[in-house]
Amino acid sequence: MRRIASDPDFREGFAEMVPACVAMAPFGLVCGVGAAAAGASVWGAIGLSAIVFSGAAQILAVQLLAAGAPLAVIVATCFVAGLRFVIYSAAMAPYLRPLPARWQQGLAFLLTDQAFAAAVRRFDAGADPHAGGRHFLGGGFALWLFWQATNVAGYFLGNVIPASWSLDFAVPLCFIALVAPHFRTSPTIAAAVVAGIAVVALSGLPMRLNLIAAGVIGIVAGTLADFTRERWTAR
Amino acid sequence: MDGTLKLWSVVAIVGLLNYVSRLSFIALFARRRVPPLAVRAFRYVPAAMLTALVLPMIVGTPGDAAFAPAPKIVAAAVAGIVAFFTHNTLKTLGAGMLTLWALQAALGTIG
Numbered sequence: 001m002r003r004i005a006s007d008p009d010f011r012e013g014f015a016e017m018v019p020a021c022v023a024m025a026p027f028g029l030v031c032g033v034g035a036a037a038a039g040a041s042v043w044g045a046i047g048l049s050a051i052v053f054s055g056a057a058q059i060l061a062v063q064l065l066a067a068g069a070p071l072a073v074i075v076a077t078c079f080v081a082g083l084r085f086v087i088y089s090a091a092m093a094p095y096l097r098p099l100p101a102r103w104q105q106g107l108a109f110l111l112t113d114q115a116f117a118a119a120v121r122r123f124d125a126g127a128d129p130h131a132g133g134r135h136f137l138g139g140g141f142a143l144w145l146f147w148q149a150t151n152v153a154g155y156f157l158g159n160v161i162p163a164s165w166s167l168d169f170a171v172p173l174c175f176i177a178l179v180a181p182h183f184r185t186s187p188t189i190a191a192a193v194v195a196g197i198a199v200v201a202l203s204g205l206p207m208r209l210n211l212i213a214a215g216v217i218g219i220v221a222g223t224l225a226d227f228t229r230e231r232w233t234a235r
Numbered sequence: 236m237d238g239t240l241k242l243w244s245v246v247a248i249v250g251l252l253n254y255v256s257r258l259s260f261i262a263l264f265a266r267r268r269v270p271p272l273a274v275r276a277f278r279y280v281p282a283a284m285l286t287a288l289v290l291p292m293i294v295g296t297p298g299d300a301a302f303a304p305a306p307k308i309v310a311a312a313v314a315g316i317v318a319f320f321t322h323n324t325l326k327t328l329g330a331g332m333l334t335l336w337a338l339q340a341a342l343g344t345i346g
Contacts, residue, residue: 019324019325020324020325022325023324023325023327023328024324026328038242039238040242041239044239044242044243044246047242047243047246048242048245048246051246051247051250052245052246052249052250052253053250053253054253056288057249057253061245061249065238065241065242065245071241071244071245071248074245074249075245075248075249075252078245078249078252078253079249079252079253079256080284081284081288082249082252082253082256083256083280083284084280084281084284084285085253085256085257085259086256086259086260086277086280087277087278087280087281088257089256089257089258089259089260089261090259090260090269090277092260092261093260093261093265096261097265101262104258104261104262105258105262107261108254108257108258108261108262109254109257111257111261114324117322164339166332166335166336166339168292169292169307169310169331169332169335170328170331170332171292172289172292172293172311173311173314173327173328173331173332174324174327174328175285175288175289175292176289176311176314176315176318176327176331177314177318177323177324177327177328178281178285178318178324179281179282179285179286179289179318180314180315180316180318180319180327181318181319181322182281182282183282183319187278187279188278188279188282189282191279191282191283191286192282192283192285192286193286194283195282195283195284195286195287196286196287196290198287199286199287199290199291200290200291200294200297203291203296203297210287210291211287211288211291214283214287215280215283215284215287216283217283218279218282218283218284218286218287219276219279219280219283219284220276221279221283222276222278222279222282222283223272223275223276223279226275226278226279227275
């Protein structure tokens, strides 16, 4: 433990992640506030943030818990919202292949939107897999640690934060920061626009099922647009 | 179902499923070929899922009194432009929050 903590790549990964941790702090606070509002104990809130370790899934879980949704609906919604991790996993796999299985299993747990973005930058810059792995561990650990701290703070500070700050708005902003840079190809834009229209049009569906439906419709739209574009460019 | 039991069931099952998603290609399917159609569809998962997740947080639900609040829509658009050009979460957050606060102060509303 001490050996890894004094490793220069680990430390660099940790330090480079601090700005992203600061940016995620309002999101963590909102998750903690939500857990308290859903009636979770402090240990339940910590369990959620420490084990699920995904803001999107945590927000959806506490909202659906508070609304009294059945367990199966909560699990399905959170799973679909977390499907993007499969994509990140596929993108990370070639970089992590030279590492021992234990490292792969450990780093997979720390795979989040922010850690993924940082790791891809690092590996694309030509880092050696082992140094890159330690760098990823440092960054992922920093995020995990800050995430727990801000979730617990939010749990206890929920009633102190004034509503006029509109802290909740930090949550969509964090996702906008992730998704907006993707909007560079027409199929990606098609996937987003169709998913966006679908999620609003289907908002009459109970228990946030419009999220799953809109996600699937958007993915199909993006894939179809991709085939269409290919046919056009092949001509 | 008892509330505490339900919460911990969510922690255990969602935690496990999220971990399986994260581990999937790194360890489980590392040696398996992925069908080309899946590879193509996978590319659009983040754009579709994140948009479906984020849009209701900005516009709300149709039929609500507070549907499509102008300050949030403008702030989200500003944040989107900053994110597109900077790829920086902190700058996106700062631009979006400052725009929202300025518009709320100008319009004298919270929403």
